[in-house]
Amino acid sequence: MNIVVLVKQVPGTDNVKMDPVTGVMIRSGKDTIINPLDENALAEAIAIKNSHENVKVTAVSMGPESAMKAIKEAIAMGADGGVLISGRAFAGSDTIATAKAIAAAIRKLGDVDLILCGERATDGETGQTGAMIAYYLGIPVATYVSAVEVKEGGVIVKRTVEGGFERVEIPFPVMVTVNKDINEPGFPTLKGKLKAKERAVPVYGPAELGLDPAELGLKGSPTRVVKVFSPKLSRDTIMKKADGTTGPVEEMMKFLAGKEAI
Numbered sequence: 001m002n003i004v005v006l007v008k009q010v011p012g013t014d015n016v017k018m019d020p021v022t023g024v025m026i027r028s029g030k031d032t033i034i035n036p037l038d039e040n041a042l043a044e045a046i047a048i049k050n051s052h053e054n055v056k057v058t059a060v061s062m063g064p065e066s067a068m069k070a071i072k073e074a075i076a077m078g079a080d081g082g083v084l085i086s087g088r089a090f091a092g093s094d095t096i097a098t099a100k101a102i103a104a105a106i107r108k109l110g111d112v113d114l115i116l117c118g119e120r121a122t123d124g125e126t127g128q129t130g131a132m133i134a135y136y137l138g139i140p141v142a143t144y145v146s147a148v149e150v151k152e153g154g155v156i157v158k159r160t161v162e163g164g165f166e167r168v169e170i171p172f173p174v175m176v177t178v179n180k181d182i183n184e185p186g187f188p189t190l191k192g193k194l195k196a197k198e199r200a201v202p203v204y205g206p207a208e209l210g211l212d213p214a215e216l217g218l219k220g221s222p223t224r225v226v227k228v229f230s231p232k233l234s235r236d237t238i239m240k241k242a243d244g245t246t247g248p249v250e251e252m253m254k255f256l257a258g259k260e261a262i
């Protein structure tokens, strides 16, 4: 059984800044980590590998050359190998161009049964990429998954839905996007780190993926960031004095009612 886990490299901080001119996230000079929900996806893949025969786990990332660190970390945590999608042609990709490139890499790997990824990334946070990859591969997707049980020829997943859970049986190949309730991610081991150091990781560009550069990067991205701005916080303090006939609470209720706030 072949499992692909998507690992996105994200800034290791909540304080993500945007370029106000281009509308693109400023990523340089930041400490980077594997997107936390992708660590959950990876931990699930490794748990499946440890409890079933003949399971191979491949980590796939799209990003600059520095995203190799995310792949190596994934191998150190237990993945068997990885693939990095990288090159100038991919710069400025929106979720559509990203999903097309990742889908092409998965197709190139061939014979993939299960794709696991985070439900959303902490930087872009659209939560669209997993479902879009499934669309481009023409396979089913299960989102918001908090448990995966591998059965003969497919999986049974537990999905978090409004007001409860849903159990769905889906045949392979399938894309599964996971939430944080699925498991506690593990840590890299010393043996894993040594394996990661030695393991060669191929880098795919548009040519290796058979993609036309016009479909990729900014050129292939129909999403336009029209304006980026930080919301301005404005607070006014209004002092209300009771006039002797009413108390402060009544006075405040009158004030809020006047503003149609209650």
Ligand SMILES: Cc1cc2nc3c(=O)[nH]c(=O)nc-3n(C[C@H](O)[C@H](O)[C@H](O)COP(=O)(O)OP(=O)(O)OC[C@H]3O[C@@H](n4cnc5c(N)ncnc54)[C@H](O)[C@@H]3O)c2cc1C
Pocket (backbone or CB within 6 Å): 006, 007, 008, 009, 024, 025, 035, 037, 038, 060, 061, 062, 063, 091, 092, 093, 094, 095, 096, 098, 099, 116, 117, 118, 119, 120, 121, 122, 123, 124, 125, 126, 127, 128, 129, 130, 221, 223, 224, 225
């Ligand atoms: C006009 C425009 C220009 C942009 N330019 C750039 C740019 O120059 N550089 C840049 O880095 N970003 C750029 N972005 C952001 C980029 O489109 C998103 O980071 C990317 O499409 C993923 O979307 P997301 O972060 O919302 O992921 P989500 O959809 O929230 O992520 C869900 C899951 O998908 C998987 N995933 C998502 N992205 C990747 C990835 N790259 N590799 C592996 N797995 C992944 C992960 O498992 C993740 O948990 C741009 C966006 C727009 C709209």
